[in-house]
Amino acid sequence: MATATENLREVINRARFVLFDFDGPICRLFAGHAAEDVAKDLVEWLERQGLRGLLTEEERFHPDPMVVLHAVNRRHPHSDLVAELEARLTQQELKAVPSAMPTAFADPLIRTWSAVGARLAIATNNSARTAASYLESRGLAECFVPNIYGRTQELHHLKPHPHCLNRALNALGAAPSTALMIGDAPSDFEAAQRAGVPFLGYARNESKEKQLRKAGAQAVVGSLEPVLRELRGQA
Template structure:
């Protein structure tokens, strides 16, 4: 762990999970339901497969509708609605234990910190400002664009975050809580550290062959700040 973090000149964080629980109060299930209501208002309920009708994941609903060739403007309307819901959720998001301390410690020790997320960058910006973390990230927040096809596991947000730091892939590190984060990091050539706060996440990473996984960011913080002897 110490070698992994010491070699990283740039550290890229996924947002929902490694930085905070975005939907801790304003739940993902309620937002997915709102997107389905909006799909009905836009007369595209025929695009909702049984899986999408039951999904608790608003990103899955958005991506699923986008893949089914909806009329012009539908994806934009759904994405804007999702952005509004995420910005609202940021006000009640729960900080991930040790995330703020890790971000601050990385920045004060000369690392470039950036965010690479499937969430709206407006939501991430709102959370970072609310929790006095924006100065450590320095505007390097890269999230969902209008092109839903570029959501992770596509490496687009990781590549944009990497470019904003000026770092090289091999001397950077991506911290994420999903196998989509892992796949995006791999495609960008960036070493990956999995954050798995529960058994299900740990099992998913193990199934995908993740080499480095932690159950708490305290392990990363300790590796970063612990003194070196000899």
């Protein structure tokens, strides 16, 4: 236990720039507007366009809307169809913002990290508009703006590609070794690895922790509370 605490302390102490994934470490975006319903909406829209055959049976019933978007992009990359589908997903994400559930301790952690002088950014596969809208609703926007980097229509740049992390690092003028990425998925960990950024995993349940550990993440917390406690100990 002491070793885990020491590892966490070291990770936090080194961080001068903190890159947050959005959906997970900051909130559960689809807590009140189910992701399954969003995926279903995208599939039904494709079917209304006469494009049911673009998706496999598994893709048609997958609960993750990003699976639908990626599937269409693989078959019609850089197309108007992908652009329209991405725009529909963004609209659904924005509709989810009012019912999103804040991650426990995320708000005070963000405010405290900002107050002690760290510079913060968002690096997410969600729309930057969605992240900005949520942060504004929580009074957190000033901790991040303008450094919010999210999904574009260049879907090959989504994590695990390090594109949004590299954009954040460049904008902040940060050396990768002085930054920290906080994410809840193996794709976050891989993107951090590829960008050369230290990583702290947030796992809200045992399944998430197993996925992160299997991917190779060494520092993983089940709550942001010990991160906040450690940070407040520095202040």
